Amino acid sequence: MNLQIRTAVRLPVHARDWRLMARAVRRVLSQRRYVGLLGVSTVLALSAIAVAQNGELFVRVVVLGRLPLSNRLHVLAAMYPFLGTTFEFTTAVSVLALSTLVGLDVTMLLYHFREHGVSAAVGASGTAGTAGALVGALGAGCVVCGTSLLAGLISLVGVSGGVVVAPFEGLGVTLLAAALVVLSLFWTAEGMHGGMRKRELAERSDR
Amino acid sequence: MVPDPRTETDAGRSSPGCTGTGLTRRRVLRLGAATVVGSVAGCSSGDQTRTIDHPAAADLGDQPRLGPPPSESDATVIVFEDPSCPVCRAFEERTVPKLRAILIDAGQVTFYAREYPIVAPWGTLGSRLLEAVYDRSEEAFWRVRADYFDHQEEIRSNNLYDHTRRYLEDTAVDADAVVEAVQGGGYRGAVQADVRAAKNADVKGTPTLFLFESGEYLTDIVGAPSYTLLENALGY
Numbered sequence: 001m002n003l004q005i006r007t008a009v010r011l012p013v014h015a016r017d018w019r020l021m022a023r024a025v026r027r028v029l030s031q032r033r034y035v036g037l038l039g040v041s042t043v044l045a046l047s048a049i050a051v052a053q054n055g056e057l058f059v060r061v062v063v064l065g066r067l068p069l070s071n072r073l074h075v076l077a078a079m080y081p082f083l084g085t086t087f088e089f090t091t092a093v094s095v096l097a098l099s100t101l102v103g104l105d106v107t108m109l110l111y112h113f114r115e116h117g118v119s120a121a122v123g124a125s126g127t128a129g130t131a132g133a134l135v136g137a138l139g140a141g142c143v144v145c146g147t148s149l150l151a152g153l154i155s156l157v158g159v160s161g162g163v164v165v166a167p168f169e170g171l172g173v174t175l176l177a178a179a180l181v182v183l184s185l186f187w188t189a190e191g192m193h194g195g196m197r198k199r200e201l202a203e204r205s206d207r
Numbered sequence: 208m209v210p211d212p213r214t215e216t217d218a219g220r221s222s223p224g225c226t227g228t229g230l231t232r233r234r235v236l237r238l239g240a241a242t243v244v245g246s247v248a249g250c251s252s253g254d255q256t257r258t259i260d261h262p263a264a265a266d267l268g269d270q271p272r273l274g275p276p277p278s279e280s281d282a283t284v285i286v287f288e289d290p291s292c293p294v295c296r297a298f299e300e301r302t303v304p305k306l307r308a309i310l311i312d313a314g315q316v317t318f319y320a321r322e323y324p325i326v327a328p329w330g331t332l333g334s335r336l337l338e339a340v341y342d343r344s345e346e347a348f349w350r351v352r353a354d355y356f357d358h359q360e361e362i363r364s365n366n367l368y369d370h371t372r373r374y375l376e377d378t379a380v381d382a383d384a385v386v387e388a389v390q391g392g393g394y395r396g397a398v399q400a401d402v403r404a405a406k407n408a409d410v411k412g413t414p415t416l417f418l419f420e421s422g423e424y425l426t427d428i429v430g431a432p433s434y435t436l437l438e439n440a441l442g443y
Contacts, residue, residue: 053430060426061440071439078436085301085433088294 012186024189025104028111037110042103049095050079053086094174101181108188116192259283261424262407263321263417266400271341271348273318274311282310282441283317283419287405290334290355291327291362295414298431299356305434310443320352322398323405323413329364331398332389336371338397339385347380 012018028034051058061067062076078084081092259267259277263285267277270285277283284306288295303318310316322337324330333355341348354374355362362370368386375382388394408417408427416432418425418440426440 054426054428057426057428057440067439067442071442074439075436078433078439084436085297086430086436088297088431 021189038107041106045102046099265404280317285319285417287323289330289413291330292413296356321401335394338394
């Protein structure tokens with residue numbers, strides 16, 4: 001296994017960085033199987049966010065509950081944006097957008113892994129991309145009331161009962177998560193670009 | 208640990224002027240509950256003394272309640288809210304009216320409201336004022352609470368006393384007595400009891416609901432669940 005370690009992590013501050021991301025996304029989604037994968041991973045990301053808000057409800061009532069199936073399915077459906085009221089409208093829209101971004105990030109990471117091999121995926125950009133996707137998804141895990149996440153974080157550092165008002169009623173947390181996922185997308189796109197260059201060079205040297 | 212003298216002015220302890228006899232509403236409720244429990248001790252029928260064994264249900268007898276006592280209903284919902292929390296407001300506006308009209312008023316569900324002020328700075332003061340109002344009138348408590356949710360955007364710490372005083376002028380509750388009691392440091396203990404229960408129950412945000420079925424813990428719910436979710440989770 002050829003590990004490539006990069007010491008610098010770049011941020012997408014130039015227009016060419018965004019064009020790189022756009023090209024990478026187009027490349028991935030030009031293949032139908034990855035479009036399908038995007039759909040599946042988006043639904044999984046959305047489900048993870050919805051269930052993460054109320055894991056105990058999901059396990060104790062939906063999965064292990066003794067209620068009739070229709071009750072449990074109604075409870076499960078009501079946990080999702082727009083099907084229930086756990087998410088306010090703007091938060092629901094942002095959660096859907098974030099789930100799509102996470103789904104896209106996961107799809108691109110899998111493309112990167114599959115098309116360019118393990119070494120590219122465990123290189124700095126692949127690892128940063130994976131970590132970014134995870135942090136982005138987890139960061140969105142408390143979008144119902146951003147206060148709870150922030151209050152939890154504050155209590156971790158010993159300031160219990162600290163009063164925190166999440167910006168835009170928790171939407172700020174979602175936006176932060178989205179920013180992290182976009183970073184992950186960029187790092188993955190960079191890694192894909194690097195992986196493609198490696199393959200081109202390898203193909204040339206084989207000729 | 209030296210007890211905080213301010214907590215000693217909490218209703219139910221040494222606070223004067225609630226009923227003029229040193230008896231507060233809270234103390235009367237506790238004595239009444241103890242009398243009922245004592246009188247039914249030894250009865251072989253019924254579940255009149257059913258208690259809920261869960262950290263969220265600590266000191267439940269002192270808490271504002273809608274619907275029948277837990278021993279007379281099929282399910283109990285305990286909600287921890289902050290009067291300054293926008294998501295709590297959404298829950299109170301969208302879900303609670305339906306829950307009240309369909310399940311609570313029908314005697315099927317018992318609903319308890321507890322304070323967990325963690326959002327805006329005025330939440331803690333608002334919670335103490337609510338406790339002071341509850342100590343004098345349960346009906347006024349629910350109305351003032353609804354008023355706080357309705358006017359969340361306008362309320363601040365520096366206008367909450369005036370806001371509360373103005374609202375209470377249209378009720379039978381002595382607004383000056385409420386404000387003076389809270390300004391004198393009262394009702395910190397009552398709010399701290401709710402906060403302690405919330406922390407022991409691992410409440411991380413507001414609103415957080417705890418659902419019980421026949422006294423047995425069912426689940427917790429974080430956020431503003433729809434009536435449909437609650438109705439189905441409770442098995443209706």
